[in-house]
Amino acid sequence: MSRRTSSLVITAALAATALAGCTSNSPSGDASGDHAKLSVSSDAKTCDVSSKEAPSGNVVFNVTNKGSQVTEFYLLGEDGLRIVGEVENIAPGLTRDLVVKATPGKYFTACKPGMVGQGIRSAFTVTDSGADLEPSGDDKVLAQNASTGYASYVKDQTEQLLTKTGSFVSLYKAGKDDQARALYADARRHWERVEPVAESFGDLDPKMDLREADLEPKQKWTGWHRIEKDLWPPKTGYTRLTPAQRATVADQLLTDTRTLYNRTRTTTFTADQIANGSKELLGEVATGKVTGEEETWSHTDLWDFQANVDGARVGFENLRPIVQRKDKTLDTSIATKFTALQKLLDQHKKGDGFVLYTELTPAQVKELASGVNALSEPLSKLTSTVTL
Numbered sequence: 001m002s003r004r005t006s007s008l009v010i011t012a013a014l015a016a017t018a019l020a021g022c023t024s025n026s027p028s029g030d031a032s033g034d035h036a037k038l039s040v041s042s043d044a045k046t047c048d049v050s051s052k053e054a055p056s057g058n059v060v061f062n063v064t065n066k067g068s069q070v071t072e073f074y075l076l077g078e079d080g081l082r083i084v085g086e087v088e089n090i091a092p093g094l095t096r097d098l099v100v101k102a103t104p105g106k107y108f109t110a111c112k113p114g115m116v117g118q119g120i121r122s123a124f125t126v127t128d129s130g131a132d133l134e135p136s137g138d139d140k141v142l143a144q145n146a147s148t149g150y151a152s153y154v155k156d157q158t159e160q161l162l163t164k165t166g167s168f169v170s171l172y173k174a175g176k177d178d179q180a181r182a183l184y185a186d187a188r189r190h191w192e193r194v195e196p197v198a199e200s201f202g203d204l205d206p207k208m209d210l211r212e213a214d215l216e217p218k219q220k221w222t223g224w225h226r227i228e229k230d231l232w233p234p235k236t237g238y239t240r241l242t243p244a245q246r247a248t249v250a251d252q253l254l255t256d257t258r259t260l261y262n263r264t265r266t267t268t269f270t271a272d273q274i275a276n277g278s279k280e281l282l283g284e285v286a287t288g289k290v291t292g293e294e295e296t297w298s299h300t301d302l303w304d305f306q307a308n309v310d311g312a313r314v315g316f317e318n319l320r321p322i323v324q325r326k327d328k329t330l331d332t333s334i335a336t337k338f339t340a341l342q343k344l345l346d347q348h349k350k351g352d353g354f355v356l357y358t359e360l361t362p363a364q365v366k367e368l369a370s371g372v373n374a375l376s377e378p379l380s381k382l383t384s385t386v387t388l
Contacts, residue, residue: 040064040111042071060097061109070092072115073090101270103133108123146321153318157193168184195280199280208257271386272386278319278379286372305354309345322385334379340371
């Protein structure tokens with residue numbers, strides 16, 4: 001989960017490098033005139049959108065961070081929970097685009113200075129333009145194939161997640177800590193591969209994947225990282241959970257996982273959702289895994305790193321026929337940089353997994369961050385290429 005105020009364990013210069021690759025989701029060419037483009041200005045106190053409404057169809061939010069903190073921008077559903085689209089980790093002074101295919105209805109826009117809290121929200125309306133939002137011609141078939149393929153992938157990953165989470169929480173509740181620790185990273189990889197899907201539901205991600213550093217005052221801490229700390233406790237100043245407390249947090253995680261599983265049985269995905277999900281997963285790598293912030297206690301960040309890359313690659317591969325038809329140069333660039341990043345990650349494999357994050361040298365962390373940065377630049381163009 002990437003909603004955090006960064007206290008990076010690597011240098012500020014490296015953090016800037018990791019974020020720099022996520023500075024654009026702009027169309028690679030001039031606007032074609034078939035989409036609405038709105039400007040968004042974000043600072044510590046405001047989230048000014050140039051218009052409170054837009055016609056249905058492709059909508060581009062051009063977000064500029066004029067504040068002093070890293071910010072995020074969201075388009076939320078009418079319930080204020082469902083995430084329609086998001087663009088994260090917009091450093092001060094940078095501009096990034098969020099591209100979504102929006103249907104008529106009521107929404108909210110939100111900026112999150114510091115990437116915490118509910119954000120600065122405003123009502124937003126998408127009017128009915130009368131336009132057919134379905135792809136046409138060859139794109140329609142390719143988009144349908146991408147949706148079918150990605151939906152099958154999500155179903156498979158959430159099924160494996162539910163199975164392994166059930167085993168994990170049973171071991172944890174039974175006090176079989178060594179076995180639970182051995183299963184932790186393996187089970188979580190299925191979550192990390194499809195995390196943007198869970199985030200799209202709004203209510204599940206905070207309950208399942210919130211880090212302690214991101215807790216707000218009086219917020220209840222549940223989920224994976226609550227159990228992680230109990231399995232890898234600090235040497236001082238921490239009291240282990242009682243068996244009853246363990247059962248409560250474990251049962252909640254399994255219940256939430258089952259909810260995610262049930263919801264994804266019938267979930268469908270559009271091309272822009274798949275593309276944005278791929279970019280979000282790489283953003284997760286840049287702000288959590290390559291910095292060692294995600295797995296504070298277990299240090300299994302590289303397992304998560306690999307899973308995020310897996311999910312991003314699968315999203316791209318499902319969309320690749322569309323990209324190849326529209327922009328062969330971009331297709332080659334993304335594919336080549338995925339391969340290069342995987343080679344860097346492979347250097348740190350150990351048995352069926354990876355070395356702990358704490359075993360990496362600063363030079364190795366910097367090398368991984370550079371690989372993420374190199375892939376982020378072409379991948380940032382994926383959504384606009386497949387939708388505009």
